[in-house]
Amino acid sequence: MVVGLNPKGFKLPRVEKEKFVLLIRLGVDYNREQCLYSIKNYNNIEKIIETIAGILNSEVVFLQSCTRCGKNFPCSECKYNNLCTSRDMPFSCVCPQCLRERKHFEEYLEKL
Amino acid sequence: MEKYRPKKIEDIIGNEEAKATFIEWLKGKRKTKKAVLLYGPPGVGKTALVNAAAKESGFTIIEMNASDTRSEKAVNAIAKPATSYLALDTFTTGSKGNLLFLDEVDGIAGNEDRGGVSAIIEIVEKSKVPVIMAANDPDIDKLRPLKKICLLVRFHQIRLPLIIALLQKICLLEHVKADFEALEHIAQNSKGDVRSAINDLQSLSEENHVLTLLDTMALSSRNKDINMDETLRGYFSAKSIEEVSSLLFRASVDYDEFIMSVSDNLPRRYTNPDELALAYDYVSKADLFRGRIGTEHWHLLKYFFNELSEAAAVAPESYKPFEFISPPIRIITLFWTKGKRTMLNSICGKIGALCHVSHSKAKHEFVPFIKMMLQNQKSSSLISWLELTPEEVDFLVKMNRY
Numbered sequence: 001m002v003v004g005l006n007p008k009g010f011k012l013p014r015v016e017k018e019k020f021v022l023l024i025r026l027g028v029d030y031n032r033e034q035c036l037y038s039i040k041n042y043n044n045i046e047k048i049i050e051t052i053a054g055i056l057n058s059e060v061v062f063l064q065s066c067t068r069c070g071k072n073f074p075c076s077e078c079k080y081n082n083l084c085t086s087r088d089m090p091f092s093c094v095c096p097q098c099l100r101e102r103k104h105f106e107e108y109l110e111k112l
Numbered sequence: 113m114e115k116y117r118p119k120k121i122e123d124i125i126g127n128e129e130a131k132a133t134f135i136e137w138l139k140g141k142r143k144t145k146k147a148v149l150l151y152g153p154p155g156v157g158k159t160a161l162v163n164a165a166a167k168e169s170g171f172t173i174i175e176m177n178a179s180d181t182r183s184e185k186a187v188n189a190i191a192k193p194a195t196s197y198l199a200l201d202t203f204t205t206g207s208k209g210n211l212l213f214l215d216e217v218d219g220i221a222g223n224e225d226r227g228g229v230s231a232i233i234e235i236v237e238k239s240k241v242p243v244i245m246a247a248n249d250p251d252i253d254k255l256r257p258l259k260k261i262c263l264l265v266r267f268h269q270i271r272l273p274l275i276i277a278l279l280q281k282i283c284l285l286e287h288v289k290a291d292f293e294a295l296e297h298i299a300q301n302s303k304g305d306v307r308s309a310i311n312d313l314q315s316l317s318e319e320n321h322v323l324t325l326l327d328t329m330a331l332s333s334r335n336k337d338i339n340m341d342e343t344l345r346g347y348f349s350a351k352s353i354e355e356v357s358s359l360l361f362r363a364s365v366d367y368d369e370f371i372m373s374v375s376d377n378l379p380r381r382y383t384n385p386d387e388l389a390l391a392y393d394y395v396s397k398a399d400l401f402r403g404r405i406g407t408e409h410w411h412l413l414k415y416f417f418n419e420l421s422e423a424a425a426v427a428p429e430s431y432k433p434f435e436f437i438s439p440p441i442r443i444i445t446l447f448w449t450k451g452k453r454t455m456l457n458s459i460c461g462k463i464g465a466l467c468h469v470s471h472s473k474a475k476h477e478f479v480p481f482i483k484m485m486l487q488n489q490k491s492s493s494l495i496s497w498l499e500l501t502p503e504e505v506d507f508l509v510k511m512n513r514y
Contacts, residue, residue, distance in 0.1 A: 042129045043266040067274070080272040083300065092128045094273035100292070 001058040004074055007065075007090030009036035015055055022051055045089050062090035068098040116282055116310055121164045124157040125278050125306065126270040131161060133265050138165055138242060145263040147236040147243040149217070151250040152267025155305030158246040159408065162213050171211035171242070187231040195239035210241045216407055218247035218255060229254055236261050248407070269304030272296075278306065279313055283323075288313075290323035297328040307410065338363045344373055344436055347420075348381050351428045356421040367416070371399055372440035374420065380434045387427045394423035455507050462498050483508050 009031070015023070024030065026048045027041025039048065053060045063072040073095045075081045075088050118124045121131060130150070137148050150158040166173045174194040176187070194210045212235070220228045236243050250259060279295045282288070290313075298316070302309035316327055338346075343363040350356040363370070375395055382388040398419035405412045437444075456475065463474035463482070482498075485491050486509050495505055 039129075041133075042268075043264055068277075078273065080300075084271055085269045085304065086271065089268075091268060091271065092126065092274070093271050094277045096273075099273050099276060 003056050003058050003060050005052070005060060005062050005090075006072065007039050007062050009034070009038050011035060012037055012052065012055055019051065019055055023048070026051065039090060042090075045086075049089070061088040064091070064093040064095070066095035066098055067092045068094055071095055118157065118160040118164055119167070121161065121168060124161050124164065125274045127152075127156060127267050130265050130267050133263075134161060135165060137263055137265075138169055138171075145261060146239060147245060147258075147262045148265060149250060149255075149259060149262035150244065150246045150265050150267060151248065153269050153304060154248055154407070155302075155307040156267045156270055157306065158267055159215055162211075162244050162246065166211050166213075170208045172209065173213050174210050175213045175215060184228060184231040187228055187235065191232070191235050195235055195241050195243065212239065212241060212243045214243070214245045216247065217245045217258065218249045218252055219407060220254065229258060233257055233261060270306050271304075272299050275299040275302060275304070275306055275309050279309060282310065282313060283317075286317070288317045288323065289321065290317070291325055293325040294323045294328045297325055301328070311411075338365075340365045340370065340373065340438060343370065344377065344438055347374065347424050348377065348436065349431060349433070350424050351431075353421045353425045356424040357417055360417045360420060367402055369440060369443070371395065371402060371420070372442055373436075373438050374423065376441050377434075377436045377438075378423070380436060382426065382430070384427070384430070387430070391423045391426045394419045394426070398423065452507070452511075455504060456511075459498075459500065459504050459508065462500070466498065479508070483511065 020030075023037070026044045027039060028048060029038045029040040030036075031038070039045070049060050049062075061074060061076075063074055064078075065072055075084065078084070078093070078096055081087050121135065124131065130152075134148060134150065137145075150161070152158060163173065174190065176190060191212050191214075195212050214232060217229075217232070232243075232245075245258065245262065247255065250264070276292075276295050276299045279290070279298060283290045283295070294316075295313075298309055298312045301312065312328075313323075317323055338359070343359065343365050346359045347356060350359065375392075378388060378391050378395065382391055398416050401412050401416040401419060405416060456479070457471065460471045460474040460479065463469070463478050464471055467474065467478065469478070482494065485494060486505060500508070
């Protein structure tokens with residue numbers, strides 16, 4: 001099974017102490033009030049994904065945020081995903097629609 | 113390329129998280145560590161980010177990169193004064209003072225940079241100004257102590273859609289008409305290196321009014337490996353500067369090795385002393401540019417190629433096929449003498465351990481005398497004390513140089 005997570009905030013089932021400490025050390029932040037995890041440090045992103053996948057016992061993919069339209073989309077929608085070295089990692093990108101359509105691009109240029 | 117070198121932080125595409133972490137640190141919101149180490153593959157915007165952020169925040173950059181010697185002495189001479197005192201203009205012009213930027217710290221190596229890393233650590237500990245370092249590979253052993261005292265910020269390869277988007281923007285601003293597929297191909301070819309993608313777009317758009325996928329196919333052929341042998345053959349038989357230039361752009365060779373090979377083979381190519389002198393003059397200038405390029409300043413590569421092309425085209429009409437030397441003599445010599453050097457090192461190690469001296473001192477001050485003693489009379493007590501093998505004794509007696 002594949003689980004899609006939003007890097008700005010995601011929930012995890014209750015984790016044992018060692019796993020929680022490991023996540024925090026790797027650079028994951030935990031908001032106690034909202035019970036939401038978020039990624040604070042991206043240096044060990046591969047290890048973070050691996051640990052979360054271990055906790056959820058399923059494959060983990062992070063949704064991508066489009067820098068032009070702000071839409072969240074999965075890497076599987078992108079035709080370059082086989083060439084991407086940071087596939088399924090939570091980094092900014094441009095969604096396939098915005099890349100093809102000039103409308104958003106011109107709006108984006110106006111913002112600059 | 114220079115026109116689209118990022119001038120503002122927003123101009124740098126991708127790595128938003130790394131950028132935010134770095135800016136927070138620079139503004140003092142995340143000052144848990146005194147220095148920051150930005151690391152990641154080339155062409156992702158590490159140096160550009162430091163330059164843009166320093167400009168926007170009002171810092172004056174004091175930079176040391178791979179083209180500078182970064183020994184303990186050199187680091188102390190440049191970096192220490194820059195980090196020990198607050199600049200006077202901080203009170204008058206609103207400048208925030210100096211910022212020390214050490215680019216390509218993973219390139220600190222060899223004898224000329226001896227003591228450089230420990231000097232940097234000392235400077236970071238005592239520094240009154242921000243210290244920023246950049247590296248491509250932070251995992252080398254030498255940088256381990258540096259990593260402990262730095263905030264680490266990782267940069268990832270820029271994603272293809274972001275590079276395509278940037279190329280679209282440049283095309284729009286420069287009024288270049290380009291097919292989407294052409295831009296896609298340039299971006300794919302760059303392998304996440306924005307700098308090379310912009311360079312490719314520039315070179316292709318200069319030749320074509322409307323950039324099509326077909327025009328970008330030359331990039332694929334450029335990236336096809338033209339090995340050292342083919343490059344040398346083409347280089348020496350070329351009939352014009354343009355021919356050499358286009359060959360060099362397509363060649364996939366180690367430039368240091370290539371320039372050594374060219375240097376070795378020039379006397380075979382030019383028999384006329386005047387032509388040879390002129391060709392060597394061009395090669396020496398090319399070597400100068402190679403030094404300046406280091407691992408960062410690839411925009412100077414065209415000058416390196418220009419000088420090498422000039423050297424190949426000093427007298428195109430005088431070309432006669434010849435058997436060229438490859439690999440370079442220096443590399444062949446190192447290969448041939450490897451056994452001898454290993455044996456001498458082993459002897460120096462034995463002398464060093466017994467006489468409490470370094471390998472270098474043993475080699476230069478002890479070996480000549482031991483050699484003379486052994487040549488005059490086979491001193492068995494000396495041989496047994498040093499525990500020299502018969503091969504080592506024979507080597508010492510027969511060796512010409514040490």
